[in-house]
Amino acid sequence: MLPQKRLEQIQEMENLLGQSEAFLLEAEQFLEKWQQMLPTITKLEHYYFDGDWRQDYQAYEQGEIPEEMPCGVLTEDAIFDVGVTQRSLAISYLKLVAQILDTPK
Template identity: 40%
Template sequence: METIEHIKQMEKTLNQGEKSLSQTLANLEEIQQNLDHYQTLFAYYQSPEWFEHFVLDEQGKLPVDLPRGVLSEDGIYNFLATYVSLADKLKEVSDKMSQKLDELRPKD
């Protein structure tokens, strides 16, 4: 019976892993396609243009129905913090995955 349970557990791990890796690859492809847009957003946040737009919003000179999350002081900053955190996490996970692969390789 131990054999059956082990096979079931390995099957579950395979199925979950395939799903997780597939979703992660799709998300990474989307992020990769948008990297230039993100850099443009971060540059905008540090520009005089962003501050001018922020002041216009504070003065009530922008249309009321205009989405303006980009002008909140925390919106882009929080996005940038998440971006940096994700970059660090990706590097950490990549290193661990490489190490685990090295452990599987036959020793000479």
């Protein structure tokens, strides 16, 4: 029989394998969600940079939109911040991917 130290190592590695498999499943699901979300964020950014956002913002400022209507989208930074956050996350993911790919086997 293997020494106790080796048996404990096998148990530890079994635990690490389970954690890794669960994490990678979550990561895969998150990646799928992000891919599904891309058209939504793209549409939102188009509205802000190339669409009707400025006219809608001016209408809001002039009181042409009902007060009870939620208009967080018309704040000056909300949509911009979504784009910045997404790009920041993408850069962080790229750095992590480069680190993973650069790790020798």
